[in-house]
Amino acid sequence: MSIGARVFIICLGIFIFGFVFELVRRKSFREDLSILWFVVAFFIVIGAFADFLINPLAKLLGIGYPPIMILVLLFVLLILALLYFSVVISDLKSRLKELTQKTAFLEHELRSLRKVNAAQPQPPLQGD
Amino acid sequence: MQRCLDARILVVLPAYNEENNIGGVIDKIRTHNVVNDILVVDDGSTDETELVATNKGVEVIKHTINLGYGGALQTGFRFALEKGYDYVVTLDSDGQHDPQYICNLFDAMQETTANVVIGCRIIDQNYRMGFARRIGSFIFSFITMLYTGKRFTDPTSGFQLIDKKAFKYLSKGDNYPLDYPDANIIILLHKNSFTVVETPVRMYERRSGKSMHSGLKPVIYVLRMLLSIAMVILRRD
Known part of the structure; x- marks a missing residue:
């Protein structure tokens, strides 16, 4: 891998790290x-020196063209990220159900109380 | 019938965009005079379901968003638990179930001491089950029999009587699925030592609107239900 390519990948990793950091700060x-995205940024920076790892790993797995190994690793990372966010969505869905049911109950209680209040005679205002 | 009226029974009607059916279903329940209390759980309808039900003078709880059939039923269970009811009857809001059979469910529960009684369809010419639903019913019935040792002819039926012990359990957390309470619930209840039986009831075609069992949905439904059943069996409580 050329020096230029390594510098570009390192800059990309640092940019993603900084961008995510700023989003969290705001x-x-x-x-x-x-x-998860800090980890991704870290791996991108490490990726600048990936050829030292990728070449032997591709050879070990019998992949003739080593750069394909990068795509394979990226694919695995993406699948893991998708799985993680599916778990998060699933958890959010459970919480949303609880909230919706609680809100519905509170709304029902409020309506019942208003009905009771409306049925009761109102006390005279002070000074009447 | 009097025994049925004396018991603290709450009829739960989960409804989603059922403005054309819900009024008729409430009227029919009242005509038969078998239960006193009715709760409509409006599952985020975009039509006038809530207004129609409110004008009929029944209790109405409205979800701000659509949770699904199971989510609406669980809200009903939680309501029943909070208000101290002893039994819950679940009926579909599309007019498929005949409320005069509520007492049949109640009698079956008293005779068998079961925790849940499912109303299965009386086989006659008045009701024609759709092809997809027939296939689904057959598959789920077979799996349920393998696990519980009992034959349920209609595990997909939403016409059920549930006692306090069972609906208390189902009202907790994620014990009841948001979308597909079906054969998976029979298996879940059996696994947790609840007794489930079925008794014949009359059912009709839905009056108007689109059934959840129409279109391509049945295929997805069968796949998701199979997954759900597998998970219920494999999970450790």
């Missing part, structure tokens, strides 16, 4: 969910 991105 509270546009939750800290717990951002961890």
Whole structure:
């Protein structure tokens, strides 16, 4: 890999790290969910020296063209990221159900109380 | 019938965009005079379901968003638990179920001491089950029999009587699925030592609107239900 390519990949990794960091700082991105993207940025920076790892790994797995190995690793990373976010969505769905049911109950209670209040005679205002 | 009226039974009607059917179903329940209390759980309808039900003078709880059939039923279970009911009857809001059979379910529960009684369809010419639903019913019936040792002719039926012990359990957390309470629930209840039986009831074709069992949905439904059943069996409580 040329020096230029390595510098570009390192800059890309640092940019993603900085971008995610800024999003977290502005509270546009939750800290717990951002961890995954810091890890991704870290691996991109490491990726600048991937050929030292990729070449022997590709040889070990019998992949004739080593750069394909990068695509394979990226694919695995993406699948893991998707799985992680599916778990997060699933958890959010459960919480949304709880909230919706609680809100519905509270709304029902409020309506019942209003009905009771409306049925009761109103006390005279002070000074009447 | 009096025994049925004396018991603290709540009829739960989960409804999603059923403005054309819900009024008729409420009227029919009242005509038969078998239960006193009715709760409509409006599952985020975009039509006038809530207004129609409110004008009929029944209790109405409205979800701000659509949770799904199971989510609406669980809201009903939670309501029943909070208000101290002893039994819950679940009926579809599309007019398929005949409320005069509520007492049959109640009698079956008293005779068998079961926790849940499922109303299965009386086989006659008045009701024609769709092809997809027939296939689904057959598959789920077979799996349920393998696990529970009992034959359920209609595990997909939403016409059920559930006692307090069972609906208390189902009202907790994720014990009840949001979308597909079906054969998976029979298996879940059996696994947790609840007794489930079925008794014949009359059912009709839905009056108007689109059934959840129409279009391509049945195929997806069968796949998801199979997954759900597998998970219920494999999970450790």
